[in-house]
Amino acid sequence: MSPLTSSVLTATIQAPKIEYSQVAPMLIVLGAAVLGVLVEAFAARRLRYGLQLGIALVGLLAALVSVALLAGAHHIVAMGAVAVDGPTLFMQGSILVFAVLGVLTMAERSLDPGGTAFAAQAASVPGSTAERDAVGAGIMQTEVFPLTMFAVSGMLLFPASTDLLTMFVALEVLSLPLYLLAGMARRRRLLSQEAALKYFLLGAFSSTFFLYGVALLYGYSGSISLTGIADAVSGATGGDALLLIGTALVSVGLLFKLGAAPFHSWTPDVYQGAPTPLTGFMAAATKVAAFGALLRVLYVALGGVRWDWRPMMWAVAILTMVVGAVVAITQTDVKRMLAYSSIAHAGFLLTGVIATSRAGLSSVMFYLLAYGFSTIGAFAVVTLVRNSGGEATHLSQWAGLGRRSPLVAGIFTLFLLAFAGIPLTSGFTSKFAVFSAAMAGGAAPLVVIGVLVSAVAAFFYVRVIVLMFFSEPVGDGTSVVLPSALTTIAITVGAAMTVVLGVLPGWFLHLADQAAVFVR
């Protein structure tokens, strides 16, 4: 045996080390998820709902506290895999708050006569005797809570990853539970299962794009860490095909997750088919995680080639805004309309990403926070408007809602005005922040397009408001069901924050600005 061979075989391995306290938010949420699985295995069926809800809420709040305790941290931990810095902590905080509100709406049991919005037994074939038995027995699929917690832990890691493989693992950890949860609606189960299958297939497809891009970037730079790629980029003369194709493929994977055109086709189907409380949570929290990852990749690793990726992002941003706003006009289903609205908002957010500046980063983070509160609130309101078949999501069924329940229609109007970006709501402050960052970053034409698209988008939001308040109610048994405290809290917090971020945004804007520095 040659000396080199023997030295390979007997090489000592340096034991890695992980700063557990610095990654505590993720560990707490993961621990709560594992505990939830144990509850599913050993607790009696009648105890599970209470235990799961308690574990989920305590875990999320403990993680939120540990994020707050880490405030001000600015370093890379876990052998260069995880960044604990301002953007990470701001986005983790946002995700955790949205997760608390999301879990509250998911746990709601007083809207549907059968129980929660999730299927009694997701494995039973729709329309079969097994399904009737499960519904008759009054059981529920409490696995929803641990699955949500697993998804949240992936979302917490996604914007914090500083190497592309960790980012890929986080992407899968956040995606897989969501694919599953999307197919678990109690009503209209076939639609829900179709949505889950579409989401899974397209999601798997986009993951391969991401992974291939990671391989090409590794081929270019010899490193999977974002700082390593940044070093290789700054040392090169530029224009390398591997770098450009790798950048494009990684961006495709990330743009898919945040629902930007032309990678948006899953969004309306999944948002419509998935259980509504899950849709709200997904729309708010997944967007934060995906934008966090996109910002970190583009700003930290690929900041040196921004003149190459910015034209591409310009095209994607314009297409996303236009497709979202224009196609939303033709929608007749509330959930589909909100889905296209979320696509349009992804476009507005991308204008902030294109700014490639500290203001761009802080404005996108603020926008995500503001948009998330309104979105969770809006989807929670959708769960209240029901008839005998479940949620009444067709727009014609919402006609005259303002006369039947002025309060609910009024709150929904507030959310729609926020989406439209009307002053004194959070939508105006956040759009203003994003557009002024893009303006300062030299993207004035993009801002002009953004403002024009906002005007188009305002049309279909106002159309719904007119429908609710100035149309005669149709007599098809649609009514507003009174929720329990759980959904009430979620809607109240969503509405309150929509107003607070619109009227007194100063503290939050300052916080986002303080946080907007990536560790390198």
Added chain:
Amino acid sequence: MRRVNVYAPILVLGLLSTGFAVVSVVAGSLTGPKRYNRARLDAYECGIEPTPQPVGGGRFPVKYYLTAMLFIIFDIEIIFLYPWAVAFDSLGLFGLVEMVLFIVTVFVAYAYVWRRGGLDWD
């Protein structure tokens, strides 16, 4: 020259395994008895009869999928345990803690499958 030597054992192993496969197939066909009967056409030891195919291709019970998935999970667990056992000394306490966490996570999933009847065939 030195650099080539590192890959020499892999090359030798490849040659050995190719040689073994070729020799056993050739030797079997030369020396083995040739008797043809029905039993030769059956699936070896276990499995589903490949013919005749039911109309529409037939459906497999989802139980197979569950068993295969459980097998893969424990298979992967072993793949991670093996290098840890080899490098146990240099990884020290950190390696032990991480491996215990890993095994606990796998066994929590196992406990869930067991308690919820995933291991019952019927």
